Amino acid sequence: xxxxxxxDWIAVDWGxxxxxxxxxxQGGVLEKRHSDDGxxxxxxxxxxxxxxxxVADWLTPSRMTSVVCCGMAGSRQGWVDAGYRLAPxxxxxxxxxxxxxxxxxxxxxWLVPGIKQETPADVMRGEETQISGFLAQEPDFDGVLCxxxxxTKWVRIKGGQILDFKTxxxxxxxxxxxxxxxxxxxxxxxxxxxxxxxxxxxSTFQEPRKFAGDLFMLRAQSLVADLGASAARARLSGLxxxxxxxxxxxxLERGKIRIVGAENLAKLYADALAMIGVSSIHLNADxxxxxxxxxxYTRLTMLDRVS
Amino acid sequence: xxxxxxxDWIAVDWGxxxxxxxxxxQGGVLEKRHSDDGxxxxxxxxxxxxxxxxVADWLTPSRMTSVVCCGMAGSRQGWVDAGYRLAPxxxxxxxxxxxxxxxxxxxxxWLVPGIKQETPADVMRGEETQISGFLAQEPDFDGVLCxxxxxTKWVRIKGGQILDFKTxxxxxxxxxxxxxxxxxxxxxxxxxxxxxxxxxxxSTFQEPRKFAGDLFMLRAQSLVADLGASAARARLSGLxxxxxxxxxxxxLERGKIRIVGAENLAKLYADALAMIGVSSIHLNADxxxxxxxxxxYTRLTMLDRVS
Numbered sequence: 001x002x003x004x005x006x007x008d009w010i011a012v013d014w015g016x017x018x019x020x021x022x023x024x025x026q027g028g029v030l031e032k033r034h035s036d037d038g039x040x041x042x043x044x045x046x047x048x049x050x051x052x053x054x055v056a057d058w059l060t061p062s063r064m065t066s067v068v069c070c071g072m073a074g075s076r077q078g079w080v081d082a083g084y085r086l087a088p089x090x091x092x093x094x095x096x097x098x099x100x101x102x103x104x105x106x107x108x109x110w111l112v113p114g115i116k117q118e119t120p121a122d123v124m125r126g127e128e129t130q131i132s133g134f135l136a137q138e139p140d141f142d143g144v145l146c147x148x149x150x151x152t153k154w155v156r157i158k159g160g161q162i163l164d165f166k167t168x169x170x171x172x173x174x175x176x177x178x179x180x181x182x183x184x185x186x187x188x189x190x191x192x193x194x195x196x197x198x199x200x201x202x203s204t205f206q207e208p209r210k211f212a213g214d215l216f217m218l219r220a221q222s223l224v225a226d227l228g229a230s231a232a233r234a235r236l237s238g239l240x241x242x243x244x245x246x247x248x249x250x251x252l253e254r255g256k257i258r259i260v261g262a263e264n265l266a267k268l269y270a271d272a273l274a275m276i277g278v279s280s281i282h283l284n285a286d287x288x289x290x291x292x293x294x295x296x297y298t299r300l301t302m303l304d305r306v307s
Numbered sequence: 308x309x310x311x312x313x314x315d316w317i318a319v320d321w322g323x324x325x326x327x328x329x330x331x332x333q334g335g336v337l338e339k340r341h342s343d344d345g346x347x348x349x350x351x352x353x354x355x356x357x358x359x360x361x362v363a364d365w366l367t368p369s370r371m372t373s374v375v376c377c378g379m380a381g382s383r384q385g386w387v388d389a390g391y392r393l394a395p396x397x398x399x400x401x402x403x404x405x406x407x408x409x410x411x412x413x414x415x416x417w418l419v420p421g422i423k424q425e426t427p428a429d430v431m432r433g434e435e436t437q438i439s440g441f442l443a444q445e446p447d448f449d450g451v452l453c454x455x456x457x458x459t460k461w462v463r464i465k466g467g468q469i470l471d472f473k474t475x476x477x478x479x480x481x482x483x484x485x486x487x488x489x490x491x492x493x494x495x496x497x498x499x500x501x502x503x504x505x506x507x508x509x510s511t512f513q514e515p516r517k518f519a520g521d522l523f524m525l526r527a528q529s530l531v532a533d534l535g536a537s538a539a540r541a542r543l544s545g546l547x548x549x550x551x552x553x554x555x556x557x558x559l560e561r562g563k564i565r566i567v568g569a570e571n572l573a574k575l576y577a578d579a580l581a582m583i584g585v586s587s588i589h590l591n592a593d594x595x596x597x598x599x600x601x602x603x604y605t606r607l608t609m610l611d612r613v614s
Contacts, residue, residue: 076530120520121527121534151489151523167523169488176483181476182458207555209515211426216458216474220428223383224391227428246516273503 009066010107011293012051012072015126016040016150019050022290023058024297028173031058037078039072046231047079048102048135059106067109068297070129070289074111080168083190084116084123087162091132092292094299112296115162122167127153130260133291134283135160143256148265150175152244154251163303167250168244171265177236183215186222187236190229194271196265197234201272204242210242241272252278260285312337314365316373318600319358321380322433323457324346326357329597330365331520336597338365346379346386354386354593355409358416366413372416374416375604377436377596381405381418391423391430394469398439399599401606419603422469429474433596434460437567440598441590442467443542451585455572457482459551461558473558478572484543490522493529494543497536502579504541508579511549512538518550548579559585 007023017038023030037050059065074082082098100109114125127147147153150172155165178187204211221227257280259266266282274281314330315548330337344357366372381389389405407416419546421432434454454460457479503599511518528534564587566573573589580587
């Protein structure tokens, strides 16, 4: 049902587990929508109908609407493989946007490619758009962005370029260990125990080799030493962050750290960094994603690639 | 259907995912059976009927048959909580066997308690019986047993006592990462690449802090550097073993290592230890479990606790 919104273009963040779309006008966001049709659940022919269903009434029969989409829709298992640009590289390059094949005659879809690094091998897909949004705010930033999530990224930025980056599967490990492993019995239902988090973080940060043994100790302490779920859960989180940050230390040398992510998770990282004397600033990830998509769209129109 | 077997007693190993029973006579094993009724799938009232069904025709109406059972049937979520003995302690103590409540008038069931350690907190349940079987062969052993599995244990033994031990959830981490994480795409269907295993093992053994970052690198290399599934799978295994063995180093000081476990897994541990100059001897876990249960039964009869 057309409610009368006729956006100039549509911004889309198509993640592994969620699809989000914004109707964009001159003044910014006209309307936003989301669905649980994440890229992981879709075969490549399903992307167009799923997107069309979500945004149908934003499209105008009389003209072509551009859609700029970042995230997993551009992965090998996605809509179409948008590939990777090779770091070090500028954070955006409108020439590298990839057209997705569509049957619909009233929208054209541009996918943002990811960024890869050869040595050591690493990849990002989606984060490059948040970084682009961040650089729109602070074009001369010289420092490190930490983007916590399922797969946390640490990214060194200078002169508008992504210099190098490193991914840790800390968030995924936390989910697997707290939901699928023997530890689930020990951490279920807990609140939060900041002191337990802090002591576990410091322990693995200082002695990362202890990590694998300390994991089972959580279970053992809940069986024989009445360790509560709150403390166990916070300690699991602390052990994982200690291991990650001990390995990410070379990203801390420059001292200028911005954390881009959901508030709760960003706070954990900020707390952990503060414990080792590193200050950081938190930035909202959603705002940066949208700002990054706007960067892509703006450069695209400047190139006159929009038909 | 009674096929005429009338065992003196019945040995049972009731693990998390499997139930195994042996009909025991003067000359040893008369018959063995198993089922997939692991302890994890049973509520406490289901243990008796499940066991009775498996061994019904081994029971004799005219007398009581003793069943000695080790493993997770004695856990808090099992048949009845058989508790833990506190290490350091002798490897067996027949006075600590716990009677399970049964309705059946022709069997009595004894559960072997686990062993706990207070500092650092740790627990074992089932392994104590394998260790008991091992000590029946080598009563004067002074050294370390490594029992690889879902939760690998390293145990220091001297003078017939368990001095201390340490558990690593290495096997569970391998299963979660290779089956449930993003890495499953990169390791599925591979054979084995011993060279990849060796180099990954050495890397984490020497620099355990690199573990969390090296995990995602497996995924990235399969995306951007054509890392094959065989090498990725072997490297995942090597990374995990490197982390474990770097933390288990104080168990290697004495130099006398026995590995008790399934052949493939024991070989991995032996290979890894050989890379750092530690020799080991492999022992069959099933043989030791049965031998350990025989130790418990023998001491039980000597105490005249069998009614």
